[in-house]
Amino acid sequence: ECNFKPMRQREVKFVRSVMTPAITIEPETSVDEASRIMIQKGVNHLPVVKDGRLVGIVTSWDIAKAVATKKTGNVAEIMTRKVITALPDEPVEIAARKMEKHNISALPVVDAKQRVIGMVTSEDLSKLLVR
């Protein structure tokens, strides 16, 4: 006799289905301009791109750091250069694990040529809890 009610198999979700468009800037963008872009676009994370290739990331936390340390030149001075990224065909659990491991809240999504094709944030992932 069957004692178990059928439960819908939890589907595997991929980064591609939850990612959002990335707003990118360049290393020469000023800290002031980067701040304006974050506010205008309502985002916390700006991947930094040079010649189409991902070279860094600037977040609103980095802006707060720039304020705290009175650095206000170009984003090249304040960006994080070793960027943790996600692939579009990666399960969301893997992206969540990377964020947890590195204590970060967003990953640029890149293609095989390291071009930025989107952004996945902890906000995007936490929406998956909402049915």
Place this chain on the structure above:
Amino acid sequence: ECNFKPMRQREVKFVRSVMTPAITIEPETSVDEASRIMIQKGVNHLPVVKDGRLVGIVTSWDIAKAVATKKTGNVAEIMTRKVITALPDEPVEIAARKMEKHNISALPVVDAKQRVIGMVTSEDLSKLLVR
């Protein structure tokens, strides 16, 4: 005959079990000092408390906004005053829904007397995807 493999019933998780300690500031705290506290403590969100009561919230996004608009006085000038909160005994799904609805990434957790007892962020929630 039983065709279904038993699956562990998905437990209801409550905000209490995922919240982290809140770092609070006061309305008179300067924007510079708030930035320093964010960097020192590695957080993006600072609930603003006056006489033990929650009166606002300042995030690194607000700091970026302060840079963009060249406001650099006290946090009272830049904080959001209508704060969306969570209760410790609320299911995490409800907290996630509030974040989605208001496009925010953190909720101060308050007790019945509106005292801040913790913080729940989209980072905390996305960790629930990691098994």
